[in-house]
Amino acid sequence: MTSPAPAADRLFDVAVVGAGPAGLAAAALFAEMGLVTALLAPPTRPDDVRTTALLGGSVDFLETLGVWEKIAAAGADLATMRLVDATDRLIRAPEATFHASEIDRPSFGVNIVNRDLTAILDAKIAGNTRIVRIEEPVETVRPLVDRVELVTPSGVTVSARLAVAADGKHSRLREAAGIGTKTWAHPQSALVLNLSHEVPHRDVSTEFHTRTGPFVLVPLPGGNRSSVVLIETPDEAERLKAMPDAELSRELERRARSAYGKMAVEPGRQVWPLASLIAERYGARRIALIGETAHTFPPIGAQGLNLTLRDVASLGECAAKALAEGDDLGGDAMLGRYERARRFDVETRTRGVDVANRALMSDLLPVQAARALGFFLAARVGPLRRLVMREGLTPSLIAPAMMRGGALPKA
Ligand SMILES: Cc1cc2nc3c(=O)[nH]c(=O)nc-3n(C[C@H](O)[C@H](O)[C@H](O)COP(=O)(O)OP(=O)(O)OC[C@H]3O[C@@H](n4cnc5c(N)ncnc54)[C@H](O)[C@@H]3O)c2cc1C
Incomplete structure (x- = not known):
């Protein structure tokens, strides 16, 4: 435990389970709102080489939370996004380049190494005396009428009015809430690594769309470094991961069409098998689901x-509303409001990414033609370009108030 007060055996307003970026952001928000919060989780994994592009409304939310300055200093600006059709198919989409300046923003957001992001959120939490942090997983979850009891392997029991499930894809809390999921696999894995390159990135992120999925280079600080997410068949991703450094560097330079000059991969490579999951509900039995x-x-x-941070902001706003109206924090009415606030955004983003992924892999001519037409319109029709950019960053009509200039809700 890293904070002396309040005591772990009191009734907490909120208990957040899981210390990935979702859990850390949620714990920081609830404590900042004035709620007495417990965070239960093993320490965040230190070997994550992934980076995250934080876009649009996420910037506003993290500013309101008081951590944006540090994130911006540790990350790299994303001023331009370039999409290149590298499928070599009969019908190909035209290249599309989007500049943040077209929608009056200096940048779309910032790309930051996950380790740096979680370290900044960790430090924010460590500085807040309303949070008790218990560095253990939750083993047993007991949803009761007026609270949820959470028990760790060493026997620490935490009770809270609202439990926030941020414990990832295989969530124990989701199971305890009796919430089912729909899951489906993809014939792809993502190879993730960071590298340096001869030609400066000039704050441009480039996506090469190939028949197996996108190959993306996203700027890192320093001008000549980028993070790579390369989506491939699982066998090919493993083959690339096992290559010697020099060979892999040459292979990536070839796939990037030498647009970045010579490349040199940095230590640390990971392969993430791709899968999709969507929960049937986002809350039940005093447990609210966020993130993965x-x-x-x-x-x-x-x-x-970015979708996850909208969950976090929305849940904070639903909690503040419940308290302001004398409602039950964690009760059915509050969870129902959260469900209604999130359903459309989560469904459309999850299905939208799925359709984009399938369209890329499909060899059917009508699908290729529809994809190329979509790209063409987005690339050439000004108002549509700006709409795609704005809505791609944050859905304007359903974003939480904190992502539309609203203040931090106080409990
Ligand atoms: C290759 C790749 C690239 C990505 N790039 C981007 C990007 O550019 N932009 C973007 O917005 N998103 C990106 N994402 C998605 C993003 O990384 C995830 O949405 C995010 O990391 C998930 O965070 P999370 O906190 O929900 O889950 P996780 O990071 O999975 O965290 C779950 C946490 O719960 C803990 N836990 C598990 N069980 C228990 C238990 N019983 N008790 C307590 N704790 C428990 C785990 O230890 C873990 O720390 C990417 C994902 C991948 C795979």
């Missing part, structure tokens, strides 16, 4: 954690 507990999908278009 509620939705998982392939890393296409940098949507996953």
Whole structure:
């Protein structure tokens, strides 16, 4: 335990389970709102080499939370996004380049190494005396009428009015809430690594769309470094992962059409098998689902954690409303409101990414033609370009208030 007060045996307002980016952001928000919060989770994994592009509304939310300055200093600006059709098919889409300046923003957001992001959120939490942190997993979950009891392997029991499930795809809390999921696999894995390159990235992120999935280079700080997400068949991803450094560097340079000059991969490579999951509900029995507990999908278009931060902001706003109206924190009415606030956004993003992924892999001519037409319109029709950019960053009509200039809700 890293914080002396309040005591772990009191009734907490909120208990957050899981210390990935979703759980850390949620714990930081609830404590900042003035709620007495417990965070139960093993320490965040230190070997994650992934990076996250934080876009649009996520920037506003993290600013309101008081951590954006540090994130911006540790990350790299994303000023331009370039999409290149590298499928070599009969019908190909034209290249599309989107500039943040077209929608009056200096950048779309910032790309940051996950380790740096979680370290900044960890430090925010460590500085808040309303949080008790218990660095153990939750083993037993008991949803009761007026609270949820959470028990760790060493026997620490935490009771809270609202439990937030941020314990990932295989969530124990989701199971205890009796919430089912729909899951489906993809014939793809993502190879993730970071590298340096001869030609500066100039804050441009480039997506090469290939027949097996996107190959994406996203700027890292320093001008000549980028993070790579390369989606391939599982066998090919493993083959690339096992290559010697020099050979892999040459292979990536070839796949990037030498647009970045010579490349040199950095130590640390991971392969993530791709799968999708969507929860049937987002809350029940005083347990609310956020992040990968509620939705998982392939890393296409940098949507996953941005969608998650909308879950976090929305749940905070539903909690504040419940308290302001004398309602039960964690009760059915509050969870129902959260469900209604999130359903459309989660469904459309999860299905949208799925359709984009399938369209890329499909050899059917009508599908290729429809995809090429979509790209053409987005590339050439000004108002549509700007709409695609704005809505791609944050859905304007359903984003939480904190992502539309609203203040931090106070409990
Ligand atoms: C290759 C790749 C690239 C990506 N790139 C982007 C991107 O550019 N932009 C973007 O927005 N998103 C991106 N994403 C998605 C993003 O990384 C995820 O949405 C995010 O990491 C998930 O965070 P999470 O906290 O929900 O889940 P996780 O990171 O899975 O965290 C779950 C946590 O729960 C803990 N836990 C598990 N069981 C228990 C238990 N019983 N008790 C307590 N704790 C428990 C685990 O230890 C873990 O720390 C990418 C994903 C992948 C795979």
